Amino acid sequence: MDNHIKCTITIQPDNEKIDCYSGDNLLQVLNESQVGIRSLCGGEGTCNKCLVIVKNGQYRELKKPQLSEEKKDKNYVLSCKVEIEGDMEIKIPEKSRLRKQQILTKDEDDFQKNFEQKIAKDPVYRQQIVKLPPPSLVDNSADLERFKRIFKKETDIEELTFPYSLIKELTTKLRKNDWQLSVSWIKYGKRGQIIDLDSATKKDYYGLALDIGTTTVAGKLINLGNNVEIASAGKYNKQIKFGEDVISRINYSKNHDQGLKTLQRTLIKTITYC
Numbered sequence: 001m002d003n004h005i006k007c008t009i010t011i012q013p014d015n016e017k018i019d020c021y022s023g024d025n026l027l028q029v030l031n032e033s034q035v036g037i038r039s040l041c042g043g044e045g046t047c048n049k050c051l052v053i054v055k056n057g058q059y060r061e062l063k064k065p066q067l068s069e070e071k072k073d074k075n076y077v078l079s080c081k082v083e084i085e086g087d088m089e090i091k092i093p094e095k096s097r098l099r100k101q102q103i104l105t106k107d108e109d110d111f112q113k114n115f116e117q118k119i120a121k122d123p124v125y126r127q128q129i130v131k132l133p134p135p136s137l138v139d140n141s142a143d144l145e146r147f148k149r150i151f152k153k154e155t156d157i158e159e160l161t162f163p164y165s166l167i168k169e170l171t172t173k174l175r176k177n178d179w180q181l182s183v184s185w186i187k188y189g190k191r192g193q194i195i196d197l198d199s200a201t202k203k204d205y206y207g208l209a210l211d212i213g214t215t216t217v218a219g220k221l222i223n224l225g226n227n228v229e230i231a232s233a234g235k236y237n238k239q240i241k242f243g244e245d246v247i248s249r250i251n252y253s254k255n256h257d258q259g260l261k262t263l264q265r266t267l268i269k270t271i272t273y274c
């Protein structure tokens with residue numbers, strides 16, 4: 001039977017409420033809920049950055065902070081070393097809060113300017129309609145040969161990578177679509193790589209640009225067909241519970257079984273809920 005009971009953490013003075021379970025770690029609960037608490041040492045109990053004041057509630061302190069008498073009287077605890085046992089009411093000192101970072105998803109002018117100047121003019125992802133003449137007595141070379149010849153001529157590339165999985169589909173798709181295909185491909189200088197073959201009707205393709213920072217993760221969803229931004233979002237990087245900087249996170253991955261996997265899963269979780 002699961003003995004964990006549902007609890008509520010109330011953060012004063014805003015009366016903000018967070019649901020959790022007994023046995024949960026207070027710092028993790030706060031950071032999961034996007035409150036954003038500092039944790040320079042990654043929860044080792046050595047940096048004193050994650051201090052919160054407990055007004056009342058049930059909890060177990062696994063390590064007491066070294067503090068002045070005045071702070072001790074106010075009931076400061078290291079949130080990384082507090083196991084929740086019941087409802088709690090806390091106050092978070094300004095010093096313990098992660099500084100509100102500007103999550104750069106709304107800086108539309110700069111983004112649009114950069115995008116138009118650097119990316120839209122010479123995009124990596126491209127779509128091209130390719131029409132092949134059917135094989136004839138004059139040109140009876142294989143479909144792949146004819147395709148490559150025409151594609152290179154029309155796109156001005158010198159080298160083309162064509163994955164085997166798509167080569168297998170080429171012959172059938174060409175015949176099914178009256179020798180005309182919509183080709184999605186990636187351009188690197190004079191080199192190209194085919195990534196998809198479809199009927200010649202243009203479809204929308206989307207790209208996700210991510211900026212993964214130690215504190216925040218920001219993303220933009222772009223329609224690659226017309227270079228229009230569809231959505232943008234940003235969140236605190238949930239990896240923060242493993243330390244504020246890269247070194248703490250490297251230490252975490254080295255000192256814990258499956259540490260690297262845990263960090264990777266946490267990042268994916270951040271991106272998924274962005």
Ligand code: FES
Nearest residue numbers: 043045047048080
């Ligand atoms: S003491 Fe460093 S995170 Fe709590």
